[in-house]
Amino acid sequence: MTFSPILLDSGVAGYNFLNRTREQQQGLYDQSPVVARDIAQFKAGLEGIETAQDLMDNRGMLRVALGAFGLDEDINNRAFIQRVLESDLDDSTSLANRLSDKRYQSLAEAFNFAGGGPVAEPEPEPTDEVGRKLAALTSADDLLSDRNLLRAALTTFGLEDNVGEVFFLKQVLESDVTDETSFANELSDPRFAELAAAFDFAPKSGPADALVEFAELFEGRFAELQTAEDLVSDTALFEGALKIFNLENEVYRPDFMEEILSSDLDDPASLANQQGDPRYVALTEAFGFSLATPPLLGTNAERFVDVVLSNAGDIKEPVDLFSDFKLLIATTNFFDMPLGSSATRYAQRLLEADKSDPQSLVNLVKDERYLPFVKAFDFQPVAEAPTYPPGFAEKLTANYSERQFEIEVGNSDSSMRVALALERELGTVIETGTTEDSRWFGIMASPALRSVFETTFGLPSSFGTLDIDQQLSELKTRSERQFGTTDVADFNTPEQLDSLRQTYLLQQNSVQSFGSGSSSDGLALALLSGFQF
Numbered sequence: 001m002t003f004s005p006i007l008l009d010s011g012v013a014g015y016n017f018l019n020r021t022r023e024q025q026q027g028l029y030d031q032s033p034v035v036a037r038d039i040a041q042f043k044a045g046l047e048g049i050e051t052a053q054d055l056m057d058n059r060g061m062l063r064v065a066l067g068a069f070g071l072d073e074d075i076n077n078r079a080f081i082q083r084v085l086e087s088d089l090d091d092s093t094s095l096a097n098r099l100s101d102k103r104y105q106s107l108a109e110a111f112n113f114a115g116g117g118p119v120a121e122p123e124p125e126p127t128d129e130v131g132r133k134l135a136a137l138t139s140a141d142d143l144l145s146d147r148n149l150l151r152a153a154l155t156t157f158g159l160e161d162n163v164g165e166v167f168f169l170k171q172v173l174e175s176d177v178t179d180e181t182s183f184a185n186e187l188s189d190p191r192f193a194e195l196a197a198a199f200d201f202a203p204k205s206g207p208a209d210a211l212v213e214f215a216e217l218f219e220g221r222f223a224e225l226q227t228a229e230d231l232v233s234d235t236a237l238f239e240g241a242l243k244i245f246n247l248e249n250e251v252y253r254p255d256f257m258e259e260i261l262s263s264d265l266d267d268p269a270s271l272a273n274q275q276g277d278p279r280y281v282a283l284t285e286a287f288g289f290s291l292a293t294p295p296l297l298g299t300n301a302e303r304f305v306d307v308v309l310s311n312a313g314d315i316k317e318p319v320d321l322f323s324d325f326k327l328l329i330a331t332t333n334f335f336d337m338p339l340g341s342s343a344t345r346y347a348q349r350l351l352e353a354d355k356s357d358p359q360s361l362v363n364l365v366k367d368e369r370y371l372p373f374v375k376a377f378d379f380q381p382v383a384e385a386p387t388y389p390p391g392f393a394e395k396l397t398a399n400y401s402e403r404q405f406e407i408e409v410g411n412s413d414s415s416m417r418v419a420l421a422l423e424r425e426l427g428t429v430i431e432t433g434t435t436e437d438s439r440w441f442g443i444m445a446s447p448a449l450r451s452v453f454e455t456t457f458g459l460p461s462s463f464g465t466l467d468i469d470q471q472l473s474e475l476k477t478r479s480e481r482q483f484g485t486t487d488v489a490d491f492n493t494p495e496q497l498d499s500l501r502q503t504y505l506l507q508q509n510s511v512q513s514f515g516s517g518s519s520s521d522g523l524a525l526a527l528l529s530g531f532q533f
Contacts, residue, residue, distance in 0.1 A: 011509035012502045015419055018409065052085035052113045071107065088114040089164060092252075109164045140173035140201040153199075157191045158428070171248060176202035181371070183248050191428070211376060214244050215308040222302050228261035228289045241301075245283045245335075246372040264290045278369040282336035304334035318351040321377060335373045350374050415508045418448055419501050425449055426497070430489050439488035440472050456504045457482065 049055050055062055056078060066072055066081070074081055087096035087108045096108035108114075137143055143150055144166055154160045154169075162169060175184035175196045184196040196202070217240045225231050232238050232254045242248050242257070250257050256271075263272035263284050272284045284290070288299040297303060307330040311320075322328055322344065332339060337347065350370055353360040365371070410417030425448055433439030443449045444464075454463055457478040463471065476486040482503070483496065491500055 011505045014413070015416055015501075015505055018416055049111075052082050052111070055085065055111070056082050065107070065111070068110075071104070084108050085111055085113055090115075092167075105164050106161075137199070140170050140199070143173065143199065143201075144170060153195070157195045157198075158424070159191055159195060171251075172196050173199055173201045179375075181246070186249060211308045214240055214376075215305045218301065218305050219309060222298070222305075225287065225289075228258045228287075231261060231287065231289075232258045241283065241287070244372060244376060245279050245286075246375055247279055247283065260284060261287060261289050278336060278367075279372060282334075282369065282372070285336055286334055300330075300333045300336075304330045306330075318348055318377070321351070322348050331373070331377075335369065335376075337369050337373060347373065351377055415505060418451060419505055421448060422452060422501050422504075423497055426488070426491055426500075430492050433488065436476075436487045436489075437472060440475055441468075443475070443488060444468070444471060452500070452504045453479075455507045456500065458507065 049058070049061060055065060059075070062081075063072070063075055066075055071081075083095045084099075084104045085108055087094035087105075089097060089105070089109055089112070091097065094114075096105045099105065143153065147163070150169075151160060151163050154163055171183045172187070172192045173196055175182040175193070177184060177193050177197045177200075179185065182196075182202075184193040187193070217237065221237060224234075225237070231241060238254070238257075239248075239251055242250055260272045260275070260280050261284055263270035265272060265281060265285055267273065272280045275281075286299065286301040286304070288295065288301075291299075298306070307327050311324060311327050321331065328344070331337075332344075332347075337343065347370065349361055350365060351374065353363075365374070409420060425446060429439055429442035429446065429449065433442050443453055450464070453459075453475060457475070459474075459478075463474075466474075480486045483490075483499065485491075485496075491497055
């Protein structure tokens with residue numbers, strides 16, 4: 001007989017009962033005969049699973065493996081699952097990495113057949129151990145190399161589904177959140193910027209170090225770079241080239257960038273010229289892949305690397321750049337900036353401006369030719385290493401535990417899982433929304449919260465097909481009628497939050513009682529289970 005959580009019903013009483021009995025019920029579930037037997041058999045047979053084919057050949061083992069990731073219905077999709085299991089997670093084009101449902105990536109990552117062996121999921125560590133490790137972190141690589149700590153950190157911000165996207169997370173963690181053009185700030189989900197701000201791993205090195213890093217990366221490598229394809233296919237060099245020109249986001253469009261780098265700059269219709277952004281032109285000109293004959297003195301990139309390496313220890317402030325004519329010319333050509341005394345004075349004023357002042361020249365510049373130059377020669381004072389406030393580790397591990405419990409609840413009753421997550425999800429929308437309307441748009445963008453409000457207000461499943469402004473107006477009207485407010489921020493009080501949760505559960509229970517289905521509820525569960533919409 002299959003064990004099921006004991007719920008009085010799907011409404012408020014069931015929610016309250018679940019809160020009182022959750023620890024006991026979870027313990028009983030783990031001890032139930034069917035579950036205990038399946039787990040024991042899986043553990044006993046695991047040593048014999050060396051390849052994806054071994055797992056596919058053992059249906060019992062496969063059933064448990066898929067069930068662990070909520071993929072039970074895929075047990076007969078043998079060819080598809082085998083391709084997922086054999087995906088190389090270091091290859092962004094592999095099947096598991098390309099699927100929007102991150103549960104498949106987690107499955108492939110757990111067994112890691114393409115990487116030489118299975119990867120065991122780490123156990124949560126004691127708070128004092130987490131705190132010790134947090135204090136020792138000095139870089140994004142430190143965090144990314146500790147999977148347990150990384151998962152806990154991501155869970156704190158509701159980003160645990162991204163745990164396997166190491167390259168993406170490195171870009172996020174190393175973003176400078178004070179720069180609104182940084183990678184994390186340009187992502188649509190503000191939680192990534194919050195993650196970057198919490199750890200503050202943005203490079204704090206001085207300009208000489210940043211330039212030397214680029215120069216050393218390319219030193220002695222230009223002979224290998226005969227075509228744009230050569231550059232794009234070398235991950236480290238490709239990332240370095242994009243970074244120096246402030247084009248980091250283009251790392252996800254290698255084919256596009258290969259065509260950019262191959263553009264004939266003498267042709268106004270070439271792809272680089274058509275972008276209307278001088279950074280693409282400067283990058284293309286720097287490497288000169290479209291030139292019929294290589295320059296006798298090397299490309300702009302080669303000359304820049306040579307000059308930087310010969311002057312690396314002497315570039316400490318703006319005057320060091322502008323007093324060295326050879327370095328200035330190489331820099332101007334590399335970034336494709338205007339020549340002349342007035343242009344040089346303007347560039348010097350940009351470097352000497354105070355970035356912390358929103359009205360300073362450097363924060364008002366509109367000419368995108370200067371943006372990579374200013375970023376590369378950032379002479380602002382180096383910030384001190386971050387310290388973690390008291391209680392940070394406790395909050396991080398508590399959030400991690402809370403979310404894991406919600407996953408278990410959702411396997412039995414998705415509406416209960418949505419209800420448990422309501423306060424946190426609503427708090428995120430309230431915190432990130434700057435206006436009344438923006439908070440409602442945040443509700444509409446969150447399948448889980450949309451489910452709560454559409455169910456609470458008795459809206460039909462077709463509501464989401466209406467014009468967005470019409471949806472906004474209707475949600476505000478119904479909120480005013482039912483709760484006496486049109487501002488989502490007012491639901492941040494315990495009384496209003498409890499009223500919203502109870503109304504949602506009552507309405508959801510009523511829908512289920514009449515057998516009308518629960519499409520909104522299913523949508524919310526899909527979000528919480530890892531689906532991307």
